Amino acid sequence: MNMSSLVRTGAGILMPFLLVFGFYIVLHGHLTPGGGFQGGAVIATAFVLLMVAYSYEIIWERISLEFLKNTETLGLMLFILTALIALVAGLAFFGNWLLGAGGLFGTPVSYGINPGDLNTGGVIPILNIAVGLDVLGAMSVIILTMLFAVRRDA
Amino acid sequence: MIGMVIQVLTLSGLILSAGLVWYFRDLLSAAISFGVFSFLLSMEVLFLQAPDVAIAEASIGAGLTTAVFIIAIRATQKVTEADGE
Numbered sequence: 001m002n003m004s005s006l007v008r009t010g011a012g013i014l015m016p017f018l019l020v021f022g023f024y025i026v027l028h029g030h031l032t033p034g035g036g037f038q039g040g041a042v043i044a045t046a047f048v049l050l051m052v053a054y055s056y057e058i059i060w061e062r063i064s065l066e067f068l069k070n071t072e073t074l075g076l077m078l079f080i081l082t083a084l085i086a087l088v089a090g091l092a093f094f095g096n097w098l099l100g101a102g103g104l105f106g107t108p109v110s111y112g113i114n115p116g117d118l119n120t121g122g123v124i125p126i127l128n129i130a131v132g133l134d135v136l137g138a139m140s141v142i143i144l145t146m147l148f149a150v151r152r153d154a
Numbered sequence: 155m156i157g158m159v160i161q162v163l164t165l166s167g168l169i170l171s172a173g174l175v176w177y178f179r180d181l182l183s184a185a186i187s188f189g190v191f192s193f194l195l196s197m198e199v200l201f202l203q204a205p206d207v208a209i210a211e212a213s214i215g216a217g218l219t220t221a222v223f224i225i226a227i228r229a230t231q232k233v234t235e236a237d238g239e
């Protein structure tokens with residue numbers, strides 16, 4: 001059964017703002033408070049808001065359990081591959097092989113007080129994105145499995 | 155001084171909302187009151203200058219845990235005393 005029209009409209013209005021805020025926390029993880037785990041939890045909250053507001057049949061048609069599982073697997077693979085490439089590059093495990101290279105996330109950090117540059121940090125933003133994908137998939141899978149288990153008339 | 159007043163108000167709200175979770179007989183009201191408790195806890199952590207923990211507490215405590223309770227409550231049926239259980 002659906003929740004009331006008020007709850008459904010409120011969830012629809014809130015969801016895009018929650019998504020933007022969550023991806024902001026993930027992408028700025030190396031500059032501002034928060035990081036992969038907090039941002040992934042905020043994004044998962046956006047999906048869970050829809051699962052609470054709408055009925056079982058609508059969620060079953062539109063949100064795929066396999067897609068969320070694949071998201072979690074993609075995050076874990078990205079995390080471990082980033083750590084293993086450092087071995088190929090001749091550094092230690094989890095070595096920062098992108099730092100100072102000048103390309104993606106490779107700008108050297110300027111000295112002194114500055115507002116912070118998004119294109120710094122080397123491998124750290126990539127690890128943040130990987131953890132964000134992992135947490136987003138895992139938490140959504142937990143709630144979605146619970147919703148399917150109690151589907152009798154919920 | 156103003157920080158002291160805000161912290162006392164927040165901690166009083168924490169105790170009040172925790173008492174309301176115990177007081178309410180309606181399960182949905184108790185779940186919403188628990189969400190308010192988590193929100194006030196994240197505000198208190200923010201006042202103690204730990205915004206990292208505050209974001210995690212607000213999203214997991216006030217968002218995901220309340221959603222788990224609401225999904226579980228939607229699967230139950232309301233039994234009134236007139237039905238004789």
